[in-house]
Amino acid sequence: MTGSRSAIITGGFGQIGDAIATELLESGLVDQIWCLDSRVPDVGTDPRVRYIQVDLSGEQEMEQVRAQLPDRICMLINAVGGERRPSVAAVQDKSWPPSAVWDDITVLNMGLPYRVTERLHDRIEDGGTICNISSIAAGMPWVVSPAYGAAKAALEHWGKSLAVVLAPRGIRVNAVRPGFVWSRQWAEVSRQEFDEVVRDRVPLAQVSTGERVSKEQTPGDIAKVVAFLCSSAAKHLTGQTLDVDGGAALARAPR
Known part of the structure; x- marks a missing residue:
């Protein structure tokens, strides 16, 4: 497409x-x-979106995929992250996960974004954008999964350094911190617990046509902020992190 x-x-x-x-x-x-992920796609079939299933940590696989990607891109969004389910080893004490689990979580949330960006940064056009998906866990104690919070904090720190490195090319690097978004991982816990967490830990009321509505953040809410950061409306924003959490990080440590 010219x-x-x-x-x-x-x-x-x-x-x-x-x-x-x-x-x-x-x-x-x-x-x-181009969407890259190790999982089997369970999303839409828009002809403008190409889904490539790939192990992002595999050197040979990524080299093969690199050959399929466009020579020039204007945006790189690192949404890879979360935690493997089931984990690579049994966790008896969430405060002290086994080293294998710690390493797996930190690679998934920090290592993979770095590896992909390192391989593709030379294809990003001058004036392009990078946006990393972090978490409110990066900015507060996260005792249910300290590896996750630590990895997201590292992702944000690296993003700020990268913003300085790429600034001469006009490439902006920012991050978004989602709060409580219903997800596969939450589905493995319970909808009831998720609703209770949102009710108790998201202080900002949401009002529509005069009525109070759900306070949970949706994937669409996160996407709109990512789009803003990647647009010309944010042309002077780089090295920044925006919380999309309904004020959860302001009220108290959620976990």
């Missing part, structure tokens, strides 16, 4: 990645998207 604007989304098979793809396309910021 003159097309292309984006790459890592972790693009998940709900947040899929919502970001939809928002970027519908807002006209890009014309085509």
Whole structure:
């Protein structure tokens, strides 16, 4: 597609990645998207979105995929992250996960975004954007999964350093911190507990046509902020992190 604007989304098979793809396309910021993920796609079939199942940690696999990607991209969105279910080893004490679990979580949430970005940064156009999906866990104690919080904090720190490195090329690097978004991982816990967490820990009321509505954040809410950060409206924003959490990080440590 001559003159097309292309984006790459890592972790693009998940709900947040899929919502970001939809928002970027519908807002006209890009014309085509490549989604990279190790999971089996369970999202839409928009012809403008190409889904590539790949082990992002595999050197040979990534080299093969690199050959399939466009030579020039305007956006790289790192939405890969979370925690493997089931974990690579049994966790008896959440405060002290086995080293194998700690390493797996930190690689997934910090190592993979770095590895993909290191391989593709030379394809990002001058004036392009990178946006990393972090978590409110990065900014507060997260005792139910200290490896996750630590990895997201590292992701944000690296993002700030990367913003300085790429600033001479006009490439902006920012991050978004989702709060409580219903996800596969929450589904493995319970909807009731999720609703209780949102009710108790999200202080900002949501009102529509005069009525109070759900306070949970949706993948679409996250996607809209990502699209803003990748648009010309945010042309002077780099090295920044935006919380999309309904004020949860302001009230108290959620975990």
